[in-house]
Amino acid sequence: MLKYKEIAQDLRDKIVNGIYKVNEQLPFEREMSIDYDVSRITIRKAVDLLVAEGLIVKRRGSGTFVKDINDDEAIEIAMKKQFLGFSTTHSDHKVKSKIIKFKIVNPDEKIANKLKIGTDEFIYHVERIRYSDNIPYVMEKTFMPITLIPGLQKKNLESSVYDYIENVLKLKIQSSHRTIRADVPTEKEQKYLKIDRYLPVLEVEQVAFLSNGQAFEYSISRHRSDKAEFKMINIKE
Numbered sequence: 001m002l003k004y005k006e007i008a009q010d011l012r013d014k015i016v017n018g019i020y021k022v023n024e025q026l027p028f029e030r031e032m033s034i035d036y037d038v039s040r041i042t043i044r045k046a047v048d049l050l051v052a053e054g055l056i057v058k059r060r061g062s063g064t065f066v067k068d069i070n071d072d073e074a075i076e077i078a079m080k081k082q083f084l085g086f087s088t089t090h091s092d093h094k095v096k097s098k099i100i101k102f103k104i105v106n107p108d109e110k111i112a113n114k115l116k117i118g119t120d121e122f123i124y125h126v127e128r129i130r131y132s133d134n135i136p137y138v139m140e141k142t143f144m145p146i147t148l149i150p151g152l153q154k155k156n157l158e159s160s161v162y163d164y165i166e167n168v169l170k171l172k173i174q175s176s177h178r179t180i181r182a183d184v185p186t187e188k189e190q191k192y193l194k195i196d197r198y199l200p201v202l203e204v205e206q207v208a209f210l211s212n213g214q215a216f217e218y219s220i221s222r223h224r225s226d227k228a229e230f231k232m233i234n235i236k237e
Helices: 003-016 029-036 040-053 109-115 161-168 187-193
Strands: 056-059 063-066 074-078 095-105 123-132 135-145 173-183 201-210 215-224 232-236
Touching (some): 003 040, 040 056, 109 135, 109 215, 135 187, 161 173
Antiparallel strands (some): 074 232, 095 123, 135 215, 173 201, 201 215
16 A cells, blocks of 8 residues: 555544544644655645545645535545455455455346446456455455456455556546445355354445546445444535
């Protein structure tokens, strides 16, 4: 993970957790560069990322402030942390993946519509169990067009697919559309997630987009409800 993204994530967490409150001024670039032991350019990139997300605002001659959420028009955005891959959000733990399925297929009509491709095109069909410290957290089912994400291999699935996309293919992941719902676990999920039928799962249905607007991933992730947390913040502007 790039250093400026790590810093942006740390600042993002501090805003979400109330360490930096609404309308509070963030430390100056020079101060943060000393605290994080990086250049001021790196700090500037991290700050600019949060400005683009709508979490903070720069005021000429004053500094950078946590954005006021008491304005007029409300829009709901998912915290960037929730879009980061499992490997990143659990980077301080031992992360591993068990690959259940990895094959190339033609999409059915529903998946083709989600990815905005034809049913005669080829996609990866991936199913994985994601573990943190040897505890199963989530069962993922992912579909990606081969034309957009070429060369995907088993070794990428065992680590971070998003890392492969951004750092090997040099593509920029921009946004995602998510639907989150509670559901009863299937027998297969009970087996792989090591839960009983009384523990609900949280299903996250997602379409993820590159910076050029192309959908590169359609996924359905089934999370253990005792291990999952999804935070939202309302930004008004």
